[in-house]
Amino acid sequence: MSISEKVKSVIRDVPDFPKPGILFKDITPVLANTSLVHEIVQELVKDFKSGGYDAIIGIESRGFIFGSLLAYELEIPFIPVRKAGKLPFHTISESYNLEYGKATIEIHQDALKPGSRVLIHDDLLATGGTAAAAARLVHKLGAETAAFSFLINLSFLKGDNILFDEFGVKPNYLISY
Numbered sequence: 312m313s314i315s316e317k318v319k320s321v322i323r324d325v326p327d328f329p330k331p332g333i334l335f336k337d338i339t340p341v342l343a344n345t346s347l348v349h350e351i352v353q354e355l356v357k358d359f360k361s362g363g364y365d366a367i368i369g370i371e372s373r374g375f376i377f378g379s380l381l382a383y384e385l386e387i388p389f390i391p392v393r394k395a396g397k398l399p400f401h402t403i404s405e406s407y408n409l410e411y412g413k414a415t416i417e418i419h420q421d422a423l424k425p426g427s428r429v430l431i432h433d434d435l436l437a438t439g440g441t442a443a444a445a446a447r448l449v450h451k452l453g454a455e456t457a458a459f460s461f462l463i464n465l466s467f468l469k470g471d472n473i474l475f476d477e478f479g480v481k482p483n484y485l486i487s488y
């Protein structure tokens with residue numbers, strides 16, 4: 312079985328969460344499977360080790376999990392992008408729509424060096440609203456979005472096209488529905 316097939320077989324579908332009509336892709340069974348977590352991280356390392364990235368952004372909260380593991384393996388800094396009001400120092404913010412609501416995310420204003428090449432990681436790409444807002448934060452700080460990494464792509468929502476059209480970067484993902 313390929314890694315993508317294994318991950319697909321372990322993800323749990325939860326209908327009507329957090330709202331009626333949403334089929335929620337629950338990755339908690341993946342996180343509880345230590346050998347699968349190890350395989351996923353090694354797969355991500357293979358994809359990104361030669362990319363020359365200066366930092367990884369992980370998007371709160373599920374983007375923190377594999378984002379931190381990947382930053383550790385690649386030996387580059389992990390930079391948290393958090394929901395509004397959670398980061399303690401001076402921040403800049405972006406608001407956006409997502410599959411089931413609206414949100415605002417923030418980054419510390421000194422988090423990235425101008426000109427640095429950034430890898431943006433999140434667990435799941437749906438409409439692309441969250442990842443696009445993170446990329447706008449990166450650009451506001453004078454840095455470059457060099458890659459997008461997701462475990463899951465919900466292809467019917469066309470987030471991958473939206474990110475490519477706005478940022479000229481083709482998102483990387485392990486599995487697609």
Ligand SMILES: O=P(O)(O)OC[C@H]1O[C@H](OP(=O)(O)OP(=O)(O)O)[C@H](O)[C@@H]1O
Nearest residue numbers: 371372373409410436437438439440441
């Ligand atoms: O592509 P989009 O339509 O923007 O949706 C994707 C985002 O939605 C989920 O996060 P959520 O805001 O539910 O937060 P969580 O990670 O804290 O659960 C997911 O982890 C992505 O960040």
Ligand SMILES: Nc1ncnc2[nH]cnc12
Nearest residue numbers: 333334335336410435437
């Ligand atoms: N269907 C979905 N499942 C899990 N996380 C999501 N984030 C946005 N849409 C989602």
